[in-house]
Amino acid sequence: MVSIEKNNIFGNVSLEELMDATYTASTNFQVRAFFEAKDEILKTSKYSEKEFFEILDAMIDAETERKIVLEKLQGRDPLFLSEIADKITLFPPENVIRDVIYLMAQGYVEEHIEVKTKMVTKKIKGEEKQVEVKEYFYRYQAKELPDDFIEYYLEPVSIVFDAGVCCQCGWCSAICPVNAIMVDADNLEIDAESCMKCGLCFSVCPRSFSIDQATKAIKKLDKELNWSDNIGAYFNTYTGSTTNEDIVKVRQDGGVVTTIAEYLLKNKLVDAVIAVQHSEDLWKPEPVIIDDVKNLYKTGGTKYANSPSLKIIDQAKKYDNVAFVGVPCMMKALEKGALYPSGLPFFKNIKYRIGLFCMESFPYEQIINLTKEQFSKDIKELTKMNIGGGKFIINLKSGEQIDVPLKEVQKYARDSCHFCEDLTSDYADISVGSIGSQDGWSSVITRSKAADKLYNDIVKAGLIESKSLKEVKPGQFLVEKIGGTKRNKCKPINLKEIQNGN
Ligand SMILES: Cc1cc2nc3c(=O)[nH]c(=O)nc-3n(C[C@H](O)[C@H](O)[C@H](O)COP(=O)(O)OP(=O)(O)OC[C@H]3O[C@@H](n4cnc5c(N)ncnc54)[C@H](O)[C@@H]3O)c2cc1C
Ligand code: SF4
Ligand code: SF4
Ligand code: SF4
Known part of the structure; x- marks a missing residue:
């Protein structure tokens, strides 16, 4: 009550x-x-x-x-x-x-947005300059409603998909109480016969209505957290590299994600980890539930095609404690599911959210095209794909490494990623990415005191070598800069306007 x-x-x-x-x-x-x-x-x-x-x-x-x-x-x-x-x-x-x-x-x-401009001093190419920046202020007021007002009916998420903004996270499919939603990496379908129009899927969807102002205000209540407009709320930032030689063989960057997952499983802090491995088609991601450490290393390394991993969460219900690894849009979906419609997380067993940094992802078909058109290679020849230093880099079985400027591959990325403002998984417990760190290291953002303790327990156990992200180059400065660029480039989502073709 x-x-x-x-x-x-x-x-x-x-x-x-x-x-x-x-x-x-x-x-x-x-x-x-x-x-x-x-x-x-x-x-x-x-x-x-x-x-x-x-x-x-x-x-x-x-x-x-x-x-x-x-x-x-x-x-x-x-x-x-x-x-x-x-x-x-x-x-x-x-x-x-x-x-x-x-x-x-x-x-x-209704929301009232006030925009103010102010001058700030910025260093541009070594010279201090005065630059005009905009500040946004959001206020809220109850509307005066006509007597015949009926509250908005929250539509099933087909409207999100039809508007072209669905990020294919799969959360709605896991939540839907009557299993009416089928989501895969490229498509979403709702079985109209079984849908009971409860609107639950819409209330938890990361692309329906925005929670950014709410979560910003909520996070700011926690005085132990630092706040950055570009990377969200955080407790601390690090650069880390695994000390486990077997993880080094399969890792993308510092192997921090696999090392954290292994620590959680081995110390029985979780019973299972939901992560992503290669499917039968190499480089096509397949979400998996790992409950045996010996299968964990299959998940190491980044697959740049998108994976609707959240759709398998309900299959992990039998486990008391689960860790979930995913990209920022999925972390936001989980956060929204914890806030709405009732503040009761649907799957209360998700104890740790490990979020990756993500600038964009690609449809699997486009990964194949990109490899053919930009590198004249077959996807089966690749041992690694990577993004770093403004380049898209591939490693081949022959040992060769080739790169092209990142701007050449952006046309292959998914359109729905252009509506994404989050680089660093703002809603994760621990976020991990490559930007800001040296090769073989990962940038790590802990987002609560408990998450910081977990990371430092792993460091103390000698499993990760770690330094402050503020003490290395390019370090936190670059993470914040690129985080800000992603936020500024992000297209706004207004479902009604998109539906009306505006
Ligand atoms: C689509 C995508 C785009 C990315 N873009 C950037 C970027 O622009 N800048 C940046 O700094 N970092 C980016 N990253 C993160 C980066 O590539 C590494 O995943 C991160 O640095 C962790 O490295 P690690 O060595 O600690 O991870 P590892 O120990 O190698 O573990 C990798 C983990 O990633 C998971 N994973 C792999 N592919 C996917 C996928 N498609 N969806 C969900 N989970 C997956 C695996 O399950 C595994 O648990 C991106 C990741 C993905 C998946
Ligand atoms: S919950 Fe995820 S998969 Fe479902 S409509 Fe929203 S964005 Fe798409
Ligand atoms: S039954 Fe509810 S959750 Fe499922 S599709 Fe329909 S509106 Fe969405
Ligand atoms: S850019 Fe955003 S929407 Fe696209 S995969 Fe990454 S987190 Fe999801």
Whole structure:
């Protein structure tokens, strides 16, 4: 049940208000659709009866909480998320913040964006120059609604796919309670017969409505974290390299990801790791659940084609604790699934999110074309692909290494990656990439105190050699710079405008 604290600045909640909110919550389309489809949901065996009621209960609680937050916002001037969280002390601040963003998706709240310009001093080619920069301020206000207002119906995610912005992460397919969504690396289909229009897939999809302002405000509540507009919230940054010679043979950069995964499995901190290996078609990624350390090394190295890894998460339900390795859009999907619709993570066994840096990924067919057209090579001749120093580099079985400028291969990348603002997996527990580090090393960003302790335990165990990322060249400076470039180049997503062809 929703619990109410006293003495809040926006007034307390009366029993009548609570009853009204609970009634409105129980009439919410998402809650109703979920409840009414109970038999169909249980038939799929995706969620047990106990889990079904836990999710339902959490959905009603979250919806009740949102309706109370909305009530408290009525008639007020536009406010920053942090101000709203300060004033509505009925619920934890992070709940209030996530609620305001969801209320916006439901059509009750509007966002006011104010843009200001200011001059800052920047070093350009060694010379200090005054440069104009824009600052954005986001405030939120309850809308004045007509009497006949009906809250926005959250559509199934086919609208995300049809708009060309789906990143094929596979999360919706894992979440859908009636298994109506089929996702692969290039396609998404919804079985209209079984879809019960609960909108759950839309509420957790990383490409439906934005959570950037909510998560920024929530992360800033944690005073132990550092904040960067370009790489998000972080505890510390490092450059690391594995000391395990077997991992060196299969790694992409510093072998940090495989070393962390091995440590988690060997120390029974997790029962399984979800990662990516080559499928029967070499360089075509295949998501896998690894529960035996001896199979882990097959996952080492980067496959630049995209892999809808989140779709297999429900197959890992039998494990109590799981680590998930993936690219930034998948980390965002997991974060959104933890915030919405109810703040109850659907798969509570995901204990560690290991996020990779990612500038773009490619359709598998385009990886084949790229190899043929840019290097005149067959994909089977390749032992490694890499991006570094502004080049796309391939290594061949013959021992030869060839590269082309990165700009020559960007035309092969997936269109939907142009809507991605995150380079460094802002929503991971630990992020790992090559930018910023020397060859054979990985840049590592720990994003919580617990994640930092885990990384340093691995270093202390002698499994990773590690230094501060601020002390090496090009180091954190370059990660932040390229992170900023990706954010600035990112195309905005406005599903309604895209659908209308604007
Ligand atoms: C599509 C893609 C694009 C990338 N782009 C950049 C970039 O622009 N800049 C940058 O600094 N770093 C980028 N990276 C990250 C980088 O290539 C390395 O993965 C990272 O530095 C970790 O190296 P490592 O030696 O520690 O990993 P390893 O120990 O070699 O482990 C690699 C891990 O990556 C996972 N993996 C491999 N392919 C995929 C895939 N397609 N999807 C999900 N997981 C996968 C494997 O399961 C494995 O767990 C990218 C990664 C991917 C997958
Ligand atoms: S959840 Fe992922 S796969 Fe599903 S529609 Fe959204 S972006 Fe696409
Ligand atoms: S496809 Fe989406 S809207 Fe339809 S049942 Fe599945 S989760 Fe619900
Ligand atoms: S660029 Fe973004 S959308 Fe594309 S694969 Fe990487 S994280 Fe996903």
